[in-house]
Amino acid sequence: MNDAPWLDRLRAGFRKTSDRLGDNLTGLFTKAALDGETLDEIEEALIASDLGPATAAKVRTRLAAERFERGLTEEAAREIVAQELEKILAPVAQPLEIDAFPRPQVILVVGVNGSGKTTTIAKLAHLLVEQDYGVLLAAGDTFRAAAIEQLRIWADRVGVQVISGPEGGDSSAVVFDGVKKATAEGIDVLIVDTAGRLQNKKGLMDELAKIRRVLGRLNPAAPHNVVLVLDATTGQNGLNQIEVFQEVAGVTGLVMTKLDGTARGGVLVAAAEQYGLPIHAVGVGEGMDDLRPFDAREAARAIAGAKE
Ligand SMILES: Nc1nc2c(ncn2[C@@H]2O[C@H](COP(=O)(O)OP(=O)(O)OP(=O)(O)O)[C@@H](O)[C@H]2O)c(=O)[nH]1
Numbered sequence: 001m002n003d004a005p006w007l008d009r010l011r012a013g014f015r016k017t018s019d020r021l022g023d024n025l026t027g028l029f030t031k032a033a034l035d036g037e038t039l040d041e042i043e044e045a046l047i048a049s050d051l052g053p054a055t056a057a058k059v060r061t062r063l064a065a066e067r068f069e070r071g072l073t074e075e076a077a078r079e080i081v082a083q084e085l086e087k088i089l090a091p092v093a094q095p096l097e098i099d100a101f102p103r104p105q106v107i108l109v110v111g112v113n114g115s116g117k118t119t120t121i122a123k124l125a126h127l128l129v130e131q132d133y134g135v136l137l138a139a140g141d142t143f144r145a146a147a148i149e150q151l152r153i154w155a156d157r158v159g160v161q162v163i164s165g166p167e168g169g170d171s172s173a174v175v176f177d178g179v180k181k182a183t184a185e186g187i188d189v190l191i192v193d194t195a196g197r198l199q200n201k202k203g204l205m206d207e208l209a210k211i212r213r214v215l216g217r218l219n220p221a222a223p224h225n226v227v228l229v230l231d232a233t234t235g236q237n238g239l240n241q242i243e244v245f246q247e248v249a250g251v252t253g254l255v256m257t258k259l260d261g262t263a264r265g266g267v268l269v270a271a272a273e274q275y276g277l278p279i280h281a282v283g284v285g286e287g288m289d290d291l292r293p294f295d296a297r298e299a300a301r302a303i304a305g306a307k308e
Pocket residue numbers: 111112113114115116117118119120147150196257258259260261282283284285286290
């Protein structure tokens with residue numbers, strides 16, 4: 001994979017977010033020494049950019065400490081924001097770890113409908129196939145025939161197998177068959193799509209609990225990962241989703257999607273700050289190649305719109 005175009009894509013993906021940050025900060029760059037009032041306004045601008053109050057406070061403290069007796073330029077502000085964001089993002093930037101054994105490693109993918117779950121599963125499968133892992137997809141969202149069909153279309157594109165059951169069938173039965181098939185065929189990774197009907201929280205919780213029970217019986221360590229797919233365009237609402245899915249599914253890591261279509265990418269920082277969950281990857285487009293392992297420095301500089 002050639003990294004340069006990727007970086008461009010990531011930057012393009014975060015452009016709306018960094019533009020919004022710039023818009024919010026406009027008028028706050030001064031030629032005079034930074035005073036308390038301007039610092040307050042900068043802090044508010046950062047909160048308005050979805051970065052979260054704790055992050056905004058850290059940047060404020062940093063700006064105050066560095067004084068800027070001769071005023072603050074946009075470039076200097078973006079640089080400091082980038083450095084502070086990197087400190088917050090670095091501990092959570094953790095690629096999805098795949099151990100070769102025991103086979104299969106099971107990745108349960110959860111998230112509300114429309115968050116980009118199916119697309120993310122396909123992109124993840126593609127990344128893993130590129131690393132020479134054998135991958136099987138399980139269509140655990142049995143609620144809608146369209147969801148099963150969509151997973152199948154993606155599986156064909158990526159060149160992996162998919163296991164599914166009847167519409168409305170028992171999702172844990174599909175998962176059971178998936179583990180059996182992966183074990184029999186020596187497939188490394190089983191990625192499980194799940195239903196995302198948060199409007200029926202109890203039903204979803206029961207369904208996920210049953211999938212876990214079935215998996216646990218076949219392999220006590222499974223699922224090895226429970227990845228929550230979050231749509232960045234939902235902004236602060238994404239933070240509530242983390243809370244709910246932690247409760248119903250026991251999330252072990254995040255993938256944030258649709259960063260290319262939103263000015264609300266700052267929410268990724270707020271998520272890191274508030275929940276400290278690993279961020280495995282970010283989605284910056286609809287194509288198979290548009291999932292990028294999460295890199296704290298790249299993301300921090302792209303969000304802040306700081307120079308390379
Ligand atoms: N721009 C952009 N669009 C994305 C990204 N990821 C997914 N999408 C789009 O978002 C829409 C929903 O994605 P799906 O993968 O179908 O979402 P889902 O969560 O599986 O939704 P259901 O099938 O309704 O459960 C599709 O049109 C995708 O192409 C991304 O990173 N960027």
